[in-house]
Amino acid sequence: xxxxxxxxxxxxxxxxxxxxxxxxxxxxxxxxxxxxxxxxxxxxxxxxxxxxxxxxxxxxxxxxxxxxxxxxxxxxxxxxxxxxxxxxxxxxxxxxxxxxxxxxxxxxxxxxxxxxxxxxxxxxxxxxxxxxxxxxxxxxxxxxxxxxxxxxxxx
Amino acid sequence: xxxxxxxxxxxxxxxxxxxxxxxxxxxxxxxxxxxxxxxxxxxxxxxxxxxxxxxxxxxxxxxxxxxxxxxxxxxxxxxxxxxxxxxxxxxxxxxxxxxxxxxxxxxxxxxxxxxxxxxxxxxxxxxxxxxxxxxxxxxxxxxxxxxxxxxxxxx
DNA sequence: ACTGAAATCGCTAAAAC
DNA sequence: GTTTTAGCGATTTCAGT
Numbered sequence: 152x153x154x155x156x157x158x159x160x161x162x163x164x165x166x167x168x169x170x171x172x173x174x175x176x177x178x179x180x181x182x183x184x185x186x187x188x189x190x191x192x193x194x195x196x197x198x199x200x201x202x203x204x205x206x207x208x209x210x211x212x213x214x215x216x217x218x219x220x221x222x223x224x225x226x227x228x229x230x231x232x233x234x235x236x237x238x239x240x241x242x243x244x245x246x247x248x249x250x251x252x253x254x255x256x257x258x259x260x261x262x263x264x265x266x267x268x269x270x271x272x273x274x275x276x277x278x279x280x281x282x283x284x285x286x287x288x289x290x291x292x293x294x295x296x297x298x299x300x301x302x303x304x305x306x
Numbered sequence: 307x308x309x310x311x312x313x314x315x316x317x318x319x320x321x322x323x324x325x326x327x328x329x330x331x332x333x334x335x336x337x338x339x340x341x342x343x344x345x346x347x348x349x350x351x352x353x354x355x356x357x358x359x360x361x362x363x364x365x366x367x368x369x370x371x372x373x374x375x376x377x378x379x380x381x382x383x384x385x386x387x388x389x390x391x392x393x394x395x396x397x398x399x400x401x402x403x404x405x406x407x408x409x410x411x412x413x414x415x416x417x418x419x420x421x422x423x424x425x426x427x428x429x430x431x432x433x434x435x436x437x438x439x440x441x442x443x444x445x446x447x448x449x450x451x452x453x454x455x456x457x458x459x460x461x
Numbered sequence: 462a463c464t465g466a467a468a469t470c471g472c473t474a475a476a477a478c
Numbered sequence: 479g480t481t482t483t484a485g486c487g488a489t490t491t492c493a494g495t
Contacts, residue, residue, distance in 0.1 A: 152366075162360070162362060165359070165360035166359055166360050166362065167357070167359065168357075168358065168359075169324050169325060169357070169358035169359040169360045170324060170325055170358035172471090172472065172473090173472075173473065173474090174471085174472060174473080182479085182480095183479075183480050183481075184472080184473075184474090184480095185473090185474075185475080185479090185480075185481085186479055186480075188473075188474070189479095197366070198363050198366055199362055199363055199366045199367065200360050200361075200362060200363075201360075201361045201362060201363045202322070202323075202324070202360070202361050203323065203324035203325035203358065203359070203360050203361070204320070204321055204322065204323075204324040204358070204359060204361055204454050204455065205317070205320035205321050205324045205355050205357075205358050206355075206356045206357050206358070206359055206454055207317060207321065207354055207355060207356060207456060208353050208354055208355075208356045209456065211307075211352070211353055211354050212354065212456060214456060217404060219404075219406075219413060236450050239450060239451060240450065240451055243457040244457060245451055245453075246451070246453050246454075247449070247451055247452055247453070248449070248450040248451040249372055249374075249446035249447070249448065249449050249450060250446065250447045250448045250449075250450055251374075251444055251445065251446055251447065252444070252445040252446070252447050253444065253445070257450070258374060258444070258446065259451075262456065289406055289407070289408065289413070290406065290407040290408070291404035291405065291406055291407070291413065292404070292405045292406065292407050293404070293405045294402070294403070294404050294405075295391050295394060295395065295403040295404060295405055295412070296394060296395055296400055296401070296402055296403040296414075297402055298400075298401050298402070299359050299361055299401075299454065300359065301362060301364065301367060301369060301401075301417065302398040302399060327487065327488085328487075328488065328489090329486090329487060329488080337464085337465095338464070338465045338466080339465090339487080339488075339489090340464085340465070340466085340488090340489075340490080340491095341463075341464055341465070343488070343489070344463085344464095462495105463494105463495090464493105464494080464495075465492105465493090465494080465495095466491100466492085466493085466494100467490100467491085467492085467493100468489105468490085468491080468492100469488100469489085469490080469491095470487105470488085470489075470490090471486105471487090471488075471489090472485105472486085472487075472488085473484105473485090473486075473487085474483100474484095474485090474486095475482100475483090475484090475485100476481105476482085476483085476484100477480105477481085477482080477483100478479105478480085478481080478482100
């Protein structure tokens with residue numbers, strides 16, 4: 152599916168204002184409401200728009216810490232990787248997890264209220280992940296940039 | 307602001323379905339439409355709900371790579387940190403950036419279409435960041451978990 | 462204080478062009 | 479792609495718990 156300029160403008164707006172009324176979106180991109188809605192539905196059905204979500208303020212929820220955890224496994228066989236991945240998707244406090252190139256390691260991001268809370272998460276969730284050889288944790292002090300929006304060419 | 311069980315259920319739903327109709331949300335949490343809307347507005351005004359966004363499928367946009375970049379600066383003085391942070395917020399392809407504990411380093415996540423595209427981003431955006439002593443890049447192969455939703459107690 | 466019910470208003474979504 | 483239109487959801491008001 153190829154996107155023209157208007158599609159990209161629609162995506163640009165929706166990436167910042169996911170709950171904007173269709174009528175307002177139509178105004179912003181210079182389209183009638185029905186044409187705009189048709190495009191929006193097409194973008195949803197194609198899967199380019201994966202979902203709409205509310206983003207919460209993590210400090211206001213008391214989750215002040217972001218912690219990065221680099222994990223090395225005891226081996227790289229399919230069984231070991233799959234067992235780890237199955238378990239990590241069930242670890243509810245793991246926000247992100249990537250399989251990394253190089254050492255076939257994983258990079259995780261976990262949020263916690265404070266160091267004590269991280270200790271709990273470590274004990275209850277991270278320590279139970281199977282096949283872990285080594286974990287290296289790095290604490291973030293402060294987020295500088297957090298964005299979910301990809302840059303869009305709207306020239 | 308304190309959240310009761312219904313507030314947390316509202317947040318839990320909105321973190322997954324950010325564009326749900328208020329009437330449907332009211333059904334899900336067992337409230338009338340007007341009561342539900344009032345709570346939702348209160349959560350927005352308090353800032354607990356920071357924003358609503360559309361999440362796009364990055365592979366469908368051709369952004370197949372996630373790259374982590376760890377950056378060490380030439381010093382930790384306020385001027386150096388501030389200059390770096392001001393520049394990094396303007397680097398449009400930097401999705402996340404955290405000030406890290408320990409070595410007063412930064413951890414960045416950048417998305418790129420492919421290695422060549424990353425080279426462009428490196429040249430145009432990362433190499434221009436001020437005060438950088440050393441950069442260590444790590445490539446992700448595949449995302450295992452990507453979530454923006456914090457776990458909510460809804461007992 | 463917070464709920465639910467009712468009335469109004471505006472938007473969505475489909476049809477026609 | 480636009481305009482039109484019917485119907486439904488959002489929002490406000492008001493009264494009850």
